Amino acid sequence: MNLQETILDPLAFPFFVRALVASMIVGLVCATVGSYMVLRGLAFMGDALSHSAFPGVVVAYIVKAPLYFGASIAAVGTALAIGWLTRQGRLRTDTAIGVLFAAMFALGIFLFSTIPNYVGDLFGFLFGNVLGIGFGDLLSLTALAAIVLASVLVFWKELLYATFDPLGAAASGLPVGRLDYLLLALIALTIVISLQAVGIILVVAMLITPAATAQLVARSFGRLVVTAAAIGALCPIVGLYLSYWLNSASGATVVLVESALFLVVLAVTGLGARLRRPEPETD
Amino acid sequence: MTVQPKPARAWRDPQPEIGCDDDSPTIISLCGVNVGYDDRLALEDVDLQVPKGALVAVVGPNGGGKTTLLKLIAGVLRPWTGTVEVLGAPAGRHAQRVAYVPQAELVDWSFPVSVWNVAMMGRYPRLGPLRYPGRADREAVAAALERVGMADRACSTIGALSGGQRRRAFLARAMAAEADLYLLDEPVTGVDLPTQEAIMALMADEADRGKTVVATTHDLAAATRHFRSIVAVNRCVVASGPADLVTDKDVLARIYGPHLLVLGKGIGIIDDSHHHDDPAGRERHFHEDGGGRP
Numbered sequence: 001m002n003l004q005e006t007i008l009d010p011l012a013f014p015f016f017v018r019a020l021v022a023s024m025i026v027g028l029v030c031a032t033v034g035s036y037m038v039l040r041g042l043a044f045m046g047d048a049l050s051h052s053a054f055p056g057v058v059v060a061y062i063v064k065a066p067l068y069f070g071a072s073i074a075a076v077g078t079a080l081a082i083g084w085l086t087r088q089g090r091l092r093t094d095t096a097i098g099v100l101f102a103a104m105f106a107l108g109i110f111l112f113s114t115i116p117n118y119v120g121d122l123f124g125f126l127f128g129n130v131l132g133i134g135f136g137d138l139l140s141l142t143a144l145a146a147i148v149l150a151s152v153l154v155f156w157k158e159l160l161y162a163t164f165d166p167l168g169a170a171a172s173g174l175p176v177g178r179l180d181y182l183l184l185a186l187i188a189l190t191i192v193i194s195l196q197a198v199g200i201i202l203v204v205a206m207l208i209t210p211a212a213t214a215q216l217v218a219r220s221f222g223r224l225v226v227t228a229a230a231i232g233a234l235c236p237i238v239g240l241y242l243s244y245w246l247n248s249a250s251g252a253t254v255v256l257v258e259s260a261l262f263l264v265v266l267a268v269t270g271l272g273a274r275l276r277r278p279e280p281e282t283d
Numbered sequence: 284m285t286v287q288p289k290p291a292r293a294w295r296d297p298q299p300e301i302g303c304d305d306d307s308p309t310i311i312s313l314c315g316v317n318v319g320y321d322d323r324l325a326l327e328d329v330d331l332q333v334p335k336g337a338l339v340a341v342v343g344p345n346g347g348g349k350t351t352l353l354k355l356i357a358g359v360l361r362p363w364t365g366t367v368e369v370l371g372a373p374a375g376r377h378a379q380r381v382a383y384v385p386q387a388e389l390v391d392w393s394f395p396v397s398v399w400n401v402a403m404m405g406r407y408p409r410l411g412p413l414r415y416p417g418r419a420d421r422e423a424v425a426a427a428l429e430r431v432g433m434a435d436r437a438c439s440t441i442g443a444l445s446g447g448q449r450r451r452a453f454l455a456r457a458m459a460a461e462a463d464l465y466l467l468d469e470p471v472t473g474v475d476l477p478t479q480e481a482i483m484a485l486m487a488d489e490a491d492r493g494k495t496v497v498a499t500t501h502d503l504a505a506a507t508r509h510f511r512s513i514v515a516v517n518r519c520v521v522a523s524g525p526a527d528l529v530t531d532k533d534v535l536a537r538i539y540g541p542h543l544l545v546l547g548k549g550i551g552i553i554d555d556s557h558h559h560d561d562p563a564g565r566e567r568h569f570h571e572d573g574g575g576r577p
Contacts, residue, residue, distance in 0.1 A: 039394060089321060157407045157415075164394055164404070167385045168453075171357035172408040172460060173378030215395065219440050224395050 010244045019130040022138050023236035023254060026130075026197040029145045031210035031232025032152055033190045035225045036183055038211040039163050044094060045082070045184075047204040048101030050191045052078035054108030054126075054200055062115065068140055071195055075188035078104055083184050087177065128199030128251030130240075137196060144193045148186050159183060160221055197236075198251035205255040206232070213262045216269045235261060307334035310464060310495045311356055316365035318355055325351045327519045329365070333497065338490040340510035341499040342529060344539055347517040349499035350386070353466050356497060357383050370463060379408050382457035386468045387449060392442045398452045399437040402427055405460035420459075427458035431485065447478030454482060458489075465489065467498035471505050483509035503529050 010016040037046055053075040060070025078100055085096040124132060133141075152159070161169040162179045170176040187207075194203045214227035239254030246253070311333035319325040326348040333339055341349045354360035355367050358375025367374040369381065382405065405427070406420040416424075428434045431451040441449060450470060457465050465486065471479040483505075486496045490511070500506050506513055507526050515522040515529065521537040528534055 039391075154413050157404075157410065158412060161404045161407050164396060164401075165385060165390065167354075167357075167359060167389065168383045168404070168456070169408075170359045171378060171381055171383030171466065172405070172462075173375075173381075174408055218395050220397055220400060221395050 006245075007241075010241065015131055015133075016240070016244065018133050018135065018138050019250065020237065020240055022133050022141055023130050023197045023240060023250070024233045025142060025145045026194045027206060027210070027232035027234075027236045027254070028229050029148050029190050029232075030194055030203070030206040031214075031228040032225055033148065033183075033186055034207035034209075034211040034232075035214065035221075035228045036159055036163055037187060037207055038215055039221075039224075040183075042187070043204065043208045045079075045097055046187060046191065046207045048082070048097045049075050049079055049188050050195070050200045050203040051101050051108075052104030053188075053191055053195060054105055055111055056108075057195070058108050058111040058115075062111070066140075067195075068137075068144070068192055071192040072189065074104065075191050076185050079184035079188040080181060083181050087180075124196065124199070126199050126201060127249065128195070128197055128202060130197040130250045133196055141193055141196070144189060148189050148193070151182065151186055155179065155182065198255060202251050202255045205258060209255070209258040209262050210235070213258070213265050216262075216265050231258065231261065307336055309333065310335045310337070310370060311497070312366075312368040313355065313362075314366045314368075316355065316362045316367060318351060318360060318362045325518070326355075326516065329355075329516075329520050331514060331520055331523065333495060335495055336490050336493050337495050337497075338487055338509075338511040339495075339497045339514060340506035340512070340526065341497060341514050341516060342501070342503060342506050342538065343516040343521075345501065347538075348519075349501075349516055350468055352514070352516055353383075353468055353497065353499055356464075357381060357466050359383075379460070380463040382460045382462035382465050384450075384453045384457055384465070384467045384470060387446065387473065389468075390441075390449075390453075392449065394441065396441055397437065398428065398433055398439050398441060398444070398448075398455070399424065401441060401452045402433075402437075402455040402459045405456040405458070405462075408460070423461065424455070424459045427455040430458060431455045432481065447474045447482075450474055450478070450482060454485065463494055465494060465496045465498075467496070469500060470498050471500060471502065471509070479505060479509070487511075503535075 011020075034046070037043060053071040056070035056072070056074025057067050058070075059065075059074075060067045082093070082096050082100055085091055085100070086093045091099075158169075158174055158179055159182075162174055162176045166176050190207065191203050194206055198206050210231040211224070211228040213231055214224045218224035218227050235258045236254045239257040240250060242248065242257065243250040243253035309332050311331065313329050313331040316329040317324060317327055318329075329352070331352075341352055343349050351360065355362060356369055356374060358367070358369065358373075358378060358381070369375075370377040402424045403416055403420065406416055406423060410416065410420070425434065425437075428437055431454050433448065433451050433455055436444065436448060436452075439448075441452060444452065454467075454470070457467075467486075470482055470486075474482065486498070487509075490496050498510070507529060510526045513522070513524060513526050513528050514520060515534065515538045517538050522528060522534045529538070
């Protein structure tokens, strides 16, 4: 088998092409939204929101509603509840997250355990199976991705200012509170989009790892997002081919590729910094 | 600047004090303000008028409410009772004419933004969503960077700057916003003397142009040297007037209370190491080499 066949052969399968397109879109959206999350220290929030989407998925499955719909309601609802609890000032963010996310995941497991028969789809959502994505799913995924990316494009400046200096932004008239809620809602939607590609457990890696890698090399916010988005869109290609050749779980393979890239960049930049340690200037 | 007399408090100066032009319109007006966090009162019964063109230092001990006063004026903190009017409307209404520079310790200096980006943020609120900076914005940013002497560092990442340069980058943001009111939280803390002079000369210049500058500082020497008026706060406004007010021993005693140790012959020691209620250490003061760098 030569290289050309190795690359082209899988593309003959429609399911592989669909999976490729889906995971590239997911990677792109995750990395874009993840850039804001990394800068705001919201990695834990990503993990929490993905877990809290679970009961929504189970309920949607039981009542035979679209799974994306159930997941969206549960995740966005939890995101807004966390935001509200935190803004009351009585609980620290991580405490509010810890309480809500464990409760929501437990609710999902509880509901799941009451379903009498084995349900394969739910395992798909827990661990991701992008190879099983249908054309209809791909369409709704693309539509949701477009909504998230358009929102980021519209509020790019405002989200950046509110992330960098919330106090200065609020004082100069930006609606920082509403922007916080918007970002939480975007994170929740992004997670919903990603559920089928990587699953509840691993989606946090898709959100955080590309942005964390980009943060090691990028010197401006624009470049951070572009670098993260490029990593997020390209790693799934490598990951999916690997998973095809190795017959490994697709979501996990993509995450491992992103993680390996992070480690390589970390090692290279660490080495570079040791060679020429730039001293910050004094006046 | 005037402080409304409050007969209930004997130590409050009954006469209106300063020095600023009485013809100037009032830019900031606080009336009977009580404010706090959760259920804890931070500032009590504040009455304060600041005229246009004033260059005011807010002084007081750590935890005395300096930043709280600034946030009230900025409109990001709502008073429990009383009214805060800024630029002729309730605080926050004319937010685009207000520029706020936070304490250096509150800024994430590892954030990937350049000096140019930071200054450009001053233009964001007036641009609005979806609109991207145009030529007028770039010119305003370039002019602001020129004035603060950071034009040659426009492309530097903020993390690579010294403390003084960082402060000047944020001042450029305030100037690029073309605000009428500057609110600066500890603008000269942890900055070397030449930079202090440069920053405050710039602010004095802005005040002369009819802008109003209100800045907190814990440094009384800096307050008397660089500012024209002073508001001293310690849980309430304890004194206000011309900048040399704080050389007065009685006024000092009101500001610092038991933390002031008077040794006689005009020598006093301010023991301000007991942070009142600041467990997060947010008001710790760093110096140039240690300042906020990761």
